[in-house]
Amino acid sequence: MAVEQEPFVRLSAASSVIALLSFAAPAAMAAPTSNLIADWSDDVTEALQGWKLSGQLTAATDSTSKGVSETQGNGQVGMALTATRNWFYASARYKNYKGSDGSDYQSGLAVGGKWTLGKATLNSQIIYKVNDGARPGSDTHFVEWQSEASRAFGRTTLKALTIWSPDSSGATQEAVYYELGAVQKLSDRWSVSGGLGERRTEPKRTYTAWNAGATLTLNARTTLDLRYYDTNRHEYSKAHGDRLVLALQRRF
Numbered sequence: 001m002a003v004e005q006e007p008f009v010r011l012s013a014a015s016s017v018i019a020l021l022s023f024a025a026p027a028a029m030a031a032p033t034s035n036l037i038a039d040w041s042d043d044v045t046e047a048l049q050g051w052k053l054s055g056q057l058t059a060a061t062d063s064t065s066k067g068v069s070e071t072q073g074n075g076q077v078g079m080a081l082t083a084t085r086n087w088f089y090a091s092a093r094y095k096n097y098k099g100s101d102g103s104d105y106q107s108g109l110a111v112g113g114k115w116t117l118g119k120a121t122l123n124s125q126i127i128y129k130v131n132d133g134a135r136p137g138s139d140t141h142f143v144e145w146q147s148e149a150s151r152a153f154g155r156t157t158l159k160a161l162t163i164w165s166p167d168s169s170g171a172t173q174e175a176v177y178y179e180l181g182a183v184q185k186l187s188d189r190w191s192v193s194g195g196l197g198e199r200r201t202e203p204k205r206t207y208t209a210w211n212a213g214a215t216l217t218l219n220a221r222t223t224l225d226l227r228y229y230d231t232n233r234h235e236y237s238k239a240h241g242d243r244l245v246l247a248l249q250r251r252f
Contacts, residue, residue: 056249059075071097101169121149176201
């Protein structure tokens with residue numbers, strides 16, 4: 001009888017092993033999936049640590065870039081969103097714009113860095129710009145390399161700015177703008193400043209620009225600036241004429 005029952009015993013044992021594996025397998029397979037999700041979440045959390053998000057909103061009665069108006073004497077609203085980590089930052093920007101190519105808006109993406117070099121600071125960035133809404137066939141995409149250095153001497157800060165493009169928008173090819181400026185702090189809320197710059201382009205269309213104005217700090221995040229702009233080439237276009245601009249800027 002024992003010999004006849006041996007196959008049955010072996011079959012029962014095999015069935016028990018199969019059943020055990022069947023119940024154990026899902027649990028064994030589920031554990032790595034859970035750990036994988038947890039590990040992935042930890043990686044994302046770690047990658048996001050140290051990043052700071054900030055924004056800026058500007059509303060002005062006119063606009064200025066490289067010493068000339070960007071809106072042909074009309075008002076401008078611009079916004080920027082910036083992610084910063086240590087010295088590095090990336091920024092997305094958008095503003096209304098009045099270009100000779102018929103464009104109505106300008107968008108930009110920038111990557112750059114800010115460094116402290118002794119008592120001086122350096123801010124350098126590469127900006128990819130697009131003139132939106134331009135006439136078909138217009139040259140609307142271009143890149144600019146912008147750098148600004150500043151150094152404080154007590155209540156006075158000296159600044160130097162350069163903006164270079166290997167191939168600017170429209171018919172303008174290589175272009176460079178450089179400006180020297182100074183800011184004098186009068187009190188915790190008031191400061192006066194001015195700058196003198198020059199832009200050189202290819203084909204040749206050189207002009208000299210200057211500005212002077214006063215800035216009032218309304219609170220820790222808001223400033224109000226009143227500034228006079230002019231160039232020595234009013235005959236180039238309406239944008240090169242003199243103007244008085246009031247600008248409200250809010251950081252968040």
